[in-house]
Amino acid sequence: MIKAVLSMLLVLVVVSSTFAKYIPKSGKRVPQTLSRGWGDQLIWAQTYEEGLYWSRSRNKPLMVIFHLPDCPHSQALKKVFSEDNEIQKSLDEEFIVLNLMYETTDKHLSPDGQYVPRILFVDPTMTVRADITGRYANRMYAYEPSDIKLLTTNMAKAKKLLKSEL
């Protein structure tokens, strides 16, 4: 009897280990999203290379957001940013978007240093628009939640594309 129970248990273990999906010891995780809360309905580029490719091929400006999960300024901006339907609609229809938590190797994306939150625009000619700045002289590409209208204005500037030299 004990033998029968044991072998049934063994069969159960084998069956469940064969068919059950892997679950980490620390418990099931919610899959990470590319949006990271900056706009779940937008189609995000994964990498800077991908963003540049889409920007060139679709002739749309690229917005690059640098942020960190444990930075309260990033989180505050993200809340306002993701809930602003005007910004979300314009980004979806007229921009390529990329959000990054790690710096790239391209120094053009940090004209005045590496800080977060920081928003840079890149023209389809692959020129970083260092001329499109926020309100703060010491951190020219930083935005506070109260600067969201300025960000909208800057998006309008970025939509006026530079002429390609070709």
Added chain:
Amino acid sequence: MIKAVLSMLLVLVVVSSTFAKYIPKSGKRVPQTLSRGWGDQLIWAQTYEEGLYWSRSRNKPLMVIFHLPDCPHSQALKKVFSEDNEIQKSLDEEFIVLNLMYETTDKHLSPDGQYVPRILFVDPTMTVRADITGRYANRMYAYEPSDIKLLTTNMAKAKKLLKSEL
């Protein structure tokens, strides 16, 4: 009466446009995941820079998977890969993982060309392990679904870290 109905409608429109979340014209989208189906329970690096940083700081090898959504070979490998609990567990506990649909600027990640699917290992010393290869002479870093045991063997090789010169 008609006036009252109209003004109520107007209020409703204003209220809904203020509070409703942005939804694209083409309909609501499922947020993109970083895993892209290669293992929803794994913690994926977003970019190569991020993967290298994690690999160095945690002293774990990095696995980089190049794939494309419309490549049947990528999709077939992905199915076997994501359902293999041994691989998923080992990747979760002993590796840093990155999957990319676009090439990086680092030529070391394409020792014999840019094709998909292609799996490269990178040592925490930031050395691409070009010595860890698959079964095919013309595409040395390609794996078919039937090569999944070879991939496991290669993961074991990658876990034997190169000694840092420091």
